[in-house]
Amino acid sequence: MSYTHARQVESLNQSLSEIASDINVSFEFFPPNSAEMETTLWNSIERLAPLKPSFVSVTYGAGSGTRDRTHDVIKRIQKETALVAAPHLTCIDAGREELIQIAKDYWDSGVRHIVALRGDLPDSSEKPSMYASDLVELLKSVADFDISVAAYPEGHPEAPNPQFDLLNLKRKVDAGANRAISQFFFDVESYLRFRDRCVTVGIDVEIIPGILPVTNYNTLKRFAGLTNVHVPSWMPKMYEGLDDDETTRRLVGANIAMEQVKVLSREGVKDFHFYTLNRAELTYAICHTLGIRP
Known part of the structure; x- marks a missing residue:
């Protein structure tokens, strides 16, 4: 290791230990669909x-069955x-009246924070009747929810171009979103460039980086393909030969x-959202490395 590199590593670790007190973290879970997964979830x-x-936050797929499971996890x-629980809510499988009712039920049961998303279309040729910005507006009309929305540093898979995607995020923020949580990424530069571009169009909320600790490279490849996430060329090499070595x-x-x-915190990032699976x-x-301890 060269002297310069050693100094950089030293300085990175040093700055991390100094800023630890300012860092906030949040975690994402999904509703379990088996007794075994339920045990894993509650242990986690x-x-x-x-x-x-x-x-x-607690995710849910389309369909009221999953939404009920999400609600059960949130209530528990x-x-x-003593945690603040934030359910995901999407607007593609429910009409306005139903969404207003769901929002009221959440507010009445003490839920104050919602992650508002459009959701995946069951048929990609169909045009949605509502978008996430409409959902944010609807939620704010029901009560003063604390609202998180999604951001895509490498662009939403359906966006025709990056600028279109950026302006869509601005619409969500203008409708009342309090923060954006990014899709997971591995190219730190893409997140930092995206954050800068957000500032240029007047997006003034925190863009929290979504961090996905990868345990299974093959699953990741599938995820990344669906979500337009760039997997750097060095990554497959890191997992080579480890198929049977968890x-x-x-x-x-x-x-x-x-x-x-470490790199992100050096760049002034104070909030991190972990996709825990x-x-x-x-x-x-x-x-623990970040200095977040019981």
């Missing part, structure tokens, strides 16, 4: 809760922990995410 929530995240988090895959995944977080170990280890 129990493990991560002492880190005092700003909030924890509220009842059994322990090493986890260490590699944690290391990549930790490097990301309902598992606590890697997220817990990365938070």
Whole structure:
């Protein structure tokens, strides 16, 4: 290691230890669909809760069945922990009246934070009747919710160009969104460039980077293909030969995410959102490195 490189690493670790007190984290979970996954989820929530995240979000797919499961998880988090629970809500499988009713029910049951999304279209040729910006507006008309929306540093898969996508995010913020959470990414530069471009169009809310600690490279490739996320050429090499070695895959995944977080925190990022995939170990280890401890 050259002297300059050693100094850079030293300075990165030094600055990380100094800024730890300012850092906020949040976690995403998804509703379990089996008894085994349910146990994993609640063990993870129990493990991560002492880190005092700003909030924890719970996803849901299209369809009221999943939404009910999301609501059950949210209610249990509220009842059994001191965490701020934020359900995902999408507008493609519900009309305005139903969405207003859902929002009122959430507000009445003590939910104050919602992650507002358009949601995936069941048929990609169909044009949605509502967009996330409409949902943000609707939620704000019901009550003064704290609203997070999605941002896409590398562009939404359906956006015709990056500028179109950026202006769409601005519409969501102008409608009343309080922050944006980014799609996961591995090219830190793409996030930093995106953050700068947000400022140029007048987006003044926090763009929280979404961090995905990768334990399974093949699953990631599938995810990335669906979500328009660029996988750097060095990444497959990191996971080469580890198909049957989960322990090493986890260490590699944690290391990549930790490097990301270090560089981002050096660039002034104070908030991080972790896509936990309902598992606590890697997220817990990365938070520990960040100085987030019970």
